[in-house]
Amino acid sequence: MTALATEPAAGPRAQPPRTGCVITADATYAARLAHDGASPGSWFPERWTLDGPEPYAVPLPAHQPEEPGTDVLPLTDGRVLIRRAADGRHLFSLLYPTGPGTGEVQLGAVECGALTLLPPAPDGRRAYALAVGERTTDVWLVAGGAFGPEHLAEIEGRCSGGVWLDRSGRLLALDRAEPGGGPVKTVAVDLDRGGEVSPLLQITEESTDRLLCADLDSGLIMVRSDAAEPGRPRLGWGVLGSTLPLRFPRALRPAKCAVTPFAVQPGQTLMPEGCAVAFRVDGPGGTGDGAPWLGVWRPAEGTLRQLPAPRGWLAGTGFWTREGVLTLPYATDEVPCGLARLPAPEPEAPRGTVRDDAPAPAAPRPVPLAQAPLGGRKAAG
Incomplete structure (x- = not known):
């Protein structure tokens, strides 16, 4: 760019x-x-x-x-x-x-x-970082403060990931491993309350559950968890605020491929099942040169549409417009700064809620984000 x-x-x-x-x-x-x-x-x-x-x-x-x-x-x-x-x-x-x-x-x-920058904050004016120690993780405000880097919170456990849960930059989801061991669980951190931690995603007590992305318009979340099959993480989806179980579509398990979401279509207010999600797909095949390619999927469909990526794609990056155009940055010798614009494939004929997937044995249940982060709740499988 x-x-x-x-x-x-x-x-x-x-x-x-x-x-x-x-x-x-x-x-x-x-x-x-x-x-x-x-x-x-x-x-x-x-x-x-x-x-x-x-x-x-x-x-x-x-x-x-x-x-x-x-x-x-x-x-x-x-x-x-x-x-x-x-x-x-x-x-x-x-x-x-x-x-x-x-x-x-x-x-x-x-x-x-070890220190890593968190994804860009929603307001675009501040930047945050995680410093991971042996038993705790520190959250730092490294740009946008008054006096240089500011220590905001110390969180028990080793944290990774990072998904923003509101537009003010107050609530941050992190994947946390407890100091004493055990599976990774996603927690919500309230940066306005000194790093107060609340459970966010816990499908079962034994499962490893990570939040990959969350769209604030539709409420759609994408997770990776081994709750449906212990020891074998799968991609799943759910809705913030819903008590319905998370679901793990077969379409998001292409043979011999790794699938990673990187962008969710905005503007689909209260329409999570119609949101288009873009994925990076890695595996054998594709163009034959080992380069990743694209996947596009909607929860209401049973198909992962696999598409060639533009030459020089800065793999795993891009964004959707509200009109449903997937925009991908690329750089080649001829075009050192380019954007490829791909309209999302037309949705398949409406089929209601797709059930070609395995439900998780529990669902994350959020309380309203204006009040506090979400907790977990058992649900029927």
Whole structure:
């Protein structure tokens, strides 16, 4: 999503970046590490502008190349947050274009071991990170605060993932492993109450349950759980606020393939079964070069539509418009900053609620998000 960067098909590059393209929640900007093709270590941040007539990219190189493990995250004011690691410290800065160069505002550092940026916050002005320790996880506000990085909460257990549950950036879903062991469960963290934790997704006591995404318009959630078949995680779907069991469609279990959701169609208010969901599909076949391809699915249908991805797709990234157009960023030698727009396949003839899937033995039951995070409740299988 930014310009002047090329993506040569071959040539040494050391190792690829840890993260790919990151898109703001409102799909106005994106950021990634790009490569200039000159040498294996020639990585630099670039910002893509997505909300104009055509996408364009702006390179944001610093005085030296970036490490491939560097994280970047765009903000809706056009600046790009960058996290660099050095000697047990994680240093944060905001980058922005200044004429021919790159401006940089240093925000400060966090001293810890492992640290990862959370997905872009709904308001687009703040950025958060998780620092995972041996028995606890710290939540940090690393951009958008008053005085540099601010410690917000310490959560018992080792946390990963990260799904926003409201538009204010108050409620955050995390997948947590208890310090003493046991299966991973998704919890909701209230950042306005010092990190108060509430159960969010617990299908059975023994199952490993992870929340992958949540759409706030329709209430549709996508989960990965082994509740239906212990030891074999499956993709399932449900609805925030519903007492109906989660369901695990056979369509989302293509043979010898891994399927990962990355975008849900917005604007489908109270219509979760009609929401189009985009998936990254990895496995043998496809184009024959090992590259991932696309899947599109709706809960009301029994089919995962598998589609070729555009050449140079920044795999696993993209967004839906409210009109149902799947927009995918890509970069090639010829087009270093491009967006492919694919209308969603027409829905199949209405068939009611599809039952070609296995229900989970329990369903997550939320209380209204305005009050508190959701809890769990047993339900008939």
